[in-house]
Amino acid sequence: MTTLLHDATTEQPPVTRLRVDSYTNGLLGPSQPMLGPLADGGTLIAGTPPGCWGPMITPAFEGGHEVTQPVAIAGAEIGDAVALKLRRMRVRSAATSSGVMKFVEGRYHGDPFVAKFCHACGTAQPASRIEGIGEEAIHCDHCGAEVSAFRFKHGYTIVLDQENHVSLTVNQEVADRLAHQASEMSALPERAAQHSILSLARADIPGVAAHMRPFLGNIGTTPARDLPDSHNCADFGQYLVGAPHRYALTHEALHAAKTDGHMDTNSVREGCIVICPVKVPGAGVYLGDMHAQQGNGEIAGHATDVSGETELTVEVIKHLKLDGPILLQNVDDLPPMARPMNAAQRQKVAELGARWGQHEIEQSGPVTFIGSGVNLNEATENGLRRAAAVTGLAYEEVLNRATITGSIDISRLPGTVRVTFLCPLEILDRIGIGHLVREKYQLP
Template structure:
C-alpha cells in the first residue's frame, strides 16, 4: 500500500472515528468532488460502511465520501484486489454490498509462506477484503458458487517448516518481532536471495521467524495443468525476479517465498488441480485469517498475544473458512454461516495442487483469479460450512445413481416388496477440531444438528452412502452422505443440490 506524503491523518481520524488507522493513513481524504465516472474502473467502485472508496484508472487517487453520501444500492458485479494483511473479522471494513445473486471476482496473492516470512503480518494468509452480501443477516447462510478458477503464478516454493526461536511470542504466524531491535511486527525488505534475505527495516537484521527444513521450488504450466520442481540454479534465477514469477497483485504486501530459493527435490512432476484453501464468511470477532478454524485456531486459546481467547470464544466466533479442502475448486458450491451482518465473504490461499491431508503442513501456495456467484439462504443457521462437491470429488458411495442403476433398484424393491424408495442427494459437512477424532465427531454432530436426523442415523448413512475424508491434518475433515431430498428442501438448499447433480 502507498504511504501518503504530507499527511498526518488527524483531521480524517476525527471525522471518521470508526475507520481503521491503516485505512485512514493509506487513503487520505480528498475533499473535492468524486472522480468523473468515466475514470472509475469497472467493478471497482468500492462501498464501505463509512463512505465510498473510488479507485481511479492509472492513479492511486482515492476519495472517501461522507456517510450521508453512502450509496447502498446493491451492485451485481464486483472485483476485489484489496487484502487484509493477515486479519479477518468485524474490524475489517466491508466492500459492497453485492446483490444476492451477484458475481464476485477476486485476484488473490499466495497464502502461507509469503505472509509467514513477512513479519508485519498478524496472520498466515493474505485474503481479500470482505464483501457484504445484500440481505445476509446473522443466522442465514451464503452459498458461494465457484464459477471459474485459474493459477496466475508462474512458480512458487513450499515445503516443511521449522520455527526460529526468539523471533515470536507464542505463535510465529501471529506475533513476530525482531530479535535484534525488539520491534514488533517490523516492516521489512528483501536483500539478495536465500533464507537470510528478509531484513528488518529498523535495524537491518535478518528477521524471518520461519525456515524450510525441506523445501522445493516448482514451476507451473497452468494451461496443461502440469508442474515440475526445479534445481538450485533455476531456483536462484526465479528468486532474482520473485515478485513477477509469483504474480503478486499490485496491492499485495507480502514478500515472495521464491526469494528463499530452497530447492531440495528437483525434477518431480506433479498434476495441477487448483483450489482455495481459505474461503468463506467473516467470523464474529477478529482472528488471524489462517486461524479461522479449530485446528490452527487452537493456538489462540490462552495465547500471550492480543488474539488470545478461550476455547468457547474461538468456537463461537470462527466460521471455519480455512479448510485446505482440495475439492473447493471450480464447479463446487460452498454454503457458509453468516455470523456478522452482511456475511463478509472473503477468499484466498489458492493452492495449485494438494493431496488429502496436506501432510507436509503446506502446499503450493500461488496467486490466482477466481469468479464466484453468491446466493443468500435465509434462516439456515450453521456453525461451519456445507460443501456440494463436484461429482468427481464425491466419494464413490455418495455419488447419485444413474438412470439404469435407479431402474435396477426399483426392480430389486419390487422383488422384495419394498416399494418406497427414498429420493436423496449428496451433502458434505466440514468437521473441524483439535485433532482428526474431534473433527470427525464435530462434522457428524453438525450434520445431525442441521438436518435434524438422529446422530446414529447420520452414522449409518455416512457408512453405507458416504465417507469420512481427511482434508487437513491435524483436524479438518469432510463428512459426506446421501441426505433425503425432503430434508434438503426444508433447509432451503434442495434446489442447489438438484441443480448441482442434475437430479429430477
C-alpha cells in the first residue's frame, strides 16, 4: 500500500486491488491522507469496525463512526462521480449492542459525538480505558474518572448468526458474559481504536428474534473540508452550524462540503451500486458503519453496528457533477412502482398504446436519488431537486414521475430519504450511467 496526500505532487502508479484496515478516528476531509491510488475498475476490500455506539463511548473520537482511511481513485477529479459496486458483504461480529441513547450533561461542548471532555479533570477528548462492565465502565486515563458522555435509555445485546441470517437478543446473564469478552465478540479489527459497546452489558429486551440483512450506513467520498464522519450529511450535519467547537460551519459551508456518505439506507447492501460525488482530487472513497439489520427510518436512532468486511469495485464517471449520492438498488429493494416491467408486461403496454394510438413508448430504468435535510420534508424536496438538476427534467415532471413510477422512502430520521422513479434511458445515457442501469436491471 502506498499513501497519497491531497497536496502531493508525486504520482504513484495505480494498483488494481487494495485492502484497507486503517481508520480515521472519527474525521473525514482533506487533512486525512489517502491510500492508493486504486485504478479505475479496481477492487477495494475493507475491514470495518462497528459504527455509532463504540465511537460514541470512546471520548477520544471526534465523530460518531470509525470509517476506513480514504482511498484515491486514479482519474477521479472534482466534478466527476465514482460508482461503487458492492460485490460482497459479510458480518464479522458474533454479537453487538444498541438502543435508544441519552446524553450525560457536562461532558461535552455542544455535541457529544464531536466534542467530549472529562468532567473531572477537564481533558478534551481524553484517552480512556475499560474497567469492569456496565454503563460506568469507561474511565479517563488522565484522572481515572468515569467519563462516557452517553447512556442507554433502553438497550439490548444481540447475538448474530451470519450464515443463517438470524439474530436473537439475550438476557442479562448472557450480556454480562459477552461483556467480559467484548473485543473478541465484537471482532474489533486490530487497528480499531474504539471501545466495544458490548462492555456496557445492556439487556432490556431478551428473547427478540430478528432477521439479519447487513448493509453499510456510511459509504462514499471525502467531503471538501474536514467534518466528523457521522456528520457528513444534512440532518446530523445541522449540528455543526454555529457549533461551539472547532468543526463549526455555516449552513452554506456545510452544504458545499458534504457528500452525504452517512445515509443509513438499508438498501446499500451487497449487489447495489452507489454513485458518489467527487469533491476532492482522487475522490477519497471510504466506508464503515455496517449494520446487521435495520428497517426504514432507523427509528431508535441507532441500529445493530457490527464489524464486517466489504468488497467493491470502482468506476469513474467523468463530468457527472453530483451534490449527493445516486443509488441503484437491488430489484427486491425497489419500490413496486419503480420495478422494470418484464417482457410480457411491455407487450401488454404496446398493445394498450396501439388501441389508443399512442405508439411511442419510453424506454426507462429505475434510479434513486438520496435527499437529506434537517427534517423529512426538507430531505424530500432536496432529493427531488437533486433529481431534477442531474437529469435536466423539470422539477414538476420529477414530482409526477416519482408519483406514478416511483416512491419516496425514509432512510433515516430525522432527514434522509430515497427518491426513486423510472427515468428515460436516453437521459441516463447522457449523464453517463445508462450502462450501469442496463447492466444492473438487465434492460435492452
